[in-house]
Amino acid sequence: MELDGKFAVVTGGGAGIGLATTAALRVAGANVLIVGRSPERLDAARGTDTGITSFVADLAEERDRDRLVAHLAENRPLDVVVNNAGTMTDVDLHDRDVMWKAKHELALDLWAPMHLTIALLPILLSRREAAVVNVSTGLIYAPFGRTPGYAAAKAGVHAFTQALRHQTRHDALQVLEVLPPTVDTELASGYGGSKIKPEAVGTAGAKALTKGTAELRLGRVKFLYPMSRLAPNAIFSMMNKVAGKVGVTK
Numbered sequence: 001m002e003l004d005g006k007f008a009v010v011t012g013g014g015a016g017i018g019l020a021t022t023a024a025l026r027v028a029g030a031n032v033l034i035v036g037r038s039p040e041r042l043d044a045a046r047g048t049d050t051g052i053t054s055f056v057a058d059l060a061e062e063r064d065r066d067r068l069v070a071h072l073a074e075n076r077p078l079d080v081v082v083n084n085a086g087t088m089t090d091v092d093l094h095d096r097d098v099m100w101k102a103k104h105e106l107a108l109d110l111w112a113p114m115h116l117t118i119a120l121l122p123i124l125l126s127r128r129e130a131a132v133v134n135v136s137t138g139l140i141y142a143p144f145g146r147t148p149g150y151a152a153a154k155a156g157v158h159a160f161t162q163a164l165r166h167q168t169r170h171d172a173l174q175v176l177e178v179l180p181p182t183v184d185t186e187l188a189s190g191y192g193g194s195k196i197k198p199e200a201v202g203t204a205g206a207k208a209l210t211k212g213t214a215e216l217r218l219g220r221v222k223f224l225y226p227m228s229r230l231a232p233n234a235i236f237s238m239m240n241k242v243a244g245k246v247g248v249t250k
């Protein structure tokens with residue numbers, strides 16, 4: 001895909017991987033609409049770059065997602081959707097408030113990407129070339145037991161992305177899944193292991209779009225993938241031993 005002159009929406013584009021992806025898309029010549037809850041964060045991310053616009057929305061909320069879709073339908077034609085916004089929450093399944101936490105995480109991490117993709121698909125399919133980028137995680141291969149909502153949501157994103165790629169295989173739509181390892185962002189701030197920079201994810205993601213990559217496994221995820229196929233139980237235990245020793249962002 002040629003990114004120069006394209007128009008992309010990046011959810012969670014005001015921080016972390018979303019901000020780095022926005023920067024990489026800008027370098028490649030695309031204009032970007034960034035979406036998030038905090039107007040201040042979006043303003044700071046936009047800075048003085050007239051190629052970046054912003055839209056305030058809580059994507060866990062259905063009516064905010066509908067507002068975003070309506071805004072995009074009225075705006076200049078959309079070429080790229082980057083479903084990136086997400087949270088990773090510790091959820092103890094013994095707790096009484098578990099239902100709300102899990103529901104919220106599924107709404108943001110799974111249903112929002114599905115809702116936006118389904119609603120925006122007619123616009124994307126009307127373009128000469130278009131793309132959907134879904135940011136999942138290397139943890140789809142060995143989920144952390146302490147974050148069951150996140151684990152379920154990201155497994156769902158992976159499966160949905162495969163189904164979307166299959167159903168649109170005869171269309172001019174590229175479907176890219178980005179599977180990062182631990183990245184140095186707010187989401188992983190409580191996590192003590194080694195981390196890659198968000199810029200590395202953003203740059204690799206933009207490059208993968210131009211190359212037509214289907215699944216972009218980064219850093220340790222390149223090894224986690226085959227290892228989890230060869231020895232799934234051992235890898236699950238190892239990952240959860242590591243997760244048990246370090247904090248994960250609440």
Ligand SMILES: NC(=O)c1ccc[n+]([C@@H]2O[C@H](COP(=O)([O-])OP(=O)(O)OC[C@H]3O[C@@H](n4cnc5c(N)ncnc54)[C@H](OP(=O)(O)O)[C@@H]3O)[C@@H](O)[C@H]2O)c1
Nearest residue numbers: 012015016017036037038058059086182183185186187188
């Ligand atoms: N960091 C990692 O180690 C890692 C590893 C693998 C995959 N990932 C995935 O990468 C994606 C981005 O994560 P990150 O590490 O960049 O996180 P981050 O630095 O915490 O940024 C999250 C972004 O999502 C936005 N956001 C959060 N809740 C939202 C909501 N309800 N509605 C709209 N926007 C919302 C935030 O903006 P506001 O707060 O202003 O809303 C922020 O821009 C996530 O899907 C995550 O699962 C991260």
